[in-house]
Amino acid sequence: MQKFANPTRFLRLQSAIQPWVVAATIVLFAAGLYSGLVMAPPDYQQGETVRIMFVHVPAAWLALMIYSIMALSSAVAIVFRHPLADLAAKTAAPIGAAFTFLALATGSLWGKPMWGAWWVWDAGLTSMFVLFLLYLGYIAVWQAIEDPARGALIARIVALVGFINIPIIKFSVDWWNSLHQPASVFRIDGPAIHSSILIPLLIMATAYTMLFLALHLSAMRAEINARKLRQMELAHVGSS
Amino acid sequence: MSFAAEHIGFVIASYALSAIVIAGLIAGHILRAHQVERRLKRLEDAGAPRRRKATEVPNEQ
Numbered sequence A: 001m002q003k004f005a006n007p008t009r010f011l012r013l014q015s016a017i018q019p020w021v022v023a024a025t026i027v028l029f030a031a032g033l034y035s036g037l038v039m040a041p042p043d044y045q046q047g048e049t050v051r052i053m054f055v056h057v058p059a060a061w062l063a064l065m066i067y068s069i070m071a072l073s074s075a076v077a078i079v080f081r082h083p084l085a086d087l088a089a090k091t092a093a094p095i096g097a098a099f100t101f102l103a104l105a106t107g108s109l110w111g112k113p114m115w116g117a118w119w120v121w122d123a124g125l126t127s128m129f130v131l132f133l134l135y136l137g138y139i140a141v142w143q144a145i146e147d148p149a150r151g152a153l154i155a156r157i158v159a160l161v162g163f164i165n166i167p168i169i170k171f172s173v174d175w176w177n178s179l180h181q182p183a184s185v186f187r188i189d190g191p192a193i194h195s196s197i198l199i200p201l202l203i204m205a206t207a208y209t210m211l212f213l214a215l216h217l218s219a220m221r222a223e224i225n226a227r228k229l230r231q232m233e234l235a236h237v238g239s240s
Numbered sequence B: 001m002s003f004a005a006e007h008i009g010f011v012i013a014s015y016a017l018s019a020i021v022i023a024g025l026i027a028g029h030i031l032r033a034h035q036v037e038r039r040l041k042r043l044e045d046a047g048a049p050r051r052r053k054a055t056e057v058p059n060e061q
Helices: A007-039 A048-079 A085-115 A123-144 A148-162 A165-175 A195-239 B008-045
Strands: none
Touching: A007 A048, A007 A195, A048 A085, A048 A123, A048 A148, A048 A165, A048 A195, A048 B008, A085 A123, A085 A148, A085 A195, A085 B008, A123 A148, A123 A165, A195 B008
């Protein structure tokens, strides 16, 4: 891991893999949308509204995964002092916030026709809303604190403390009564949904993951360059 | 997919919202990357040192 601690080496690696990640994202989205909107049958109970699953569930998975990556990066920054770890967490946060917003909004659009309500304050939905607030809080810490070292320290604490919420979201639908259905893909006794729905869902989830990777790599590159720019501007001002 | 189905508006709204948010994310990332690269190039053209040593880390801490 320390091998990639050097930003120059990271930028070289990013340049090499970025086109492949973008190409894979486009192909997977095309395949996922075709299989989800054309090939998959309507559900016998939910009808066509089941197709909301193909944009809602991957967004929700990504929301949890990205926050976990931020917490892991923060832990790596504390333990190993990896120079890119804070940068990885910082640049992942806006993407995670966008996916969390999408999970909440598409969930609401799915809930209205299925439950008869746009929103209910049950454990699953509320803990997801708390995750959205945690993302915003994390972003606000970086924006609000001028001293980057102090900002990084507080941001790490927010990421690690907020990680407590991740298992709560994952298991809330099993632990408490909720309008939200229990886990139907990642279960000990296997997925509870038919392969005609499961396959498009997994393709879309992979497409979302590749999209995150493409955006994250690009954002990390921009952040490294932005830091380089600030240092060059300071040096330039100092020398002139 | 049948466009005459019940509640189809919710499906279309979900996909449209997802497309808008994802397009916004992509556009934001591209714009920021171009903006930073352009400012870097301008500064380099103005005579600022072109490269850092490979061992140095542009870390703000």
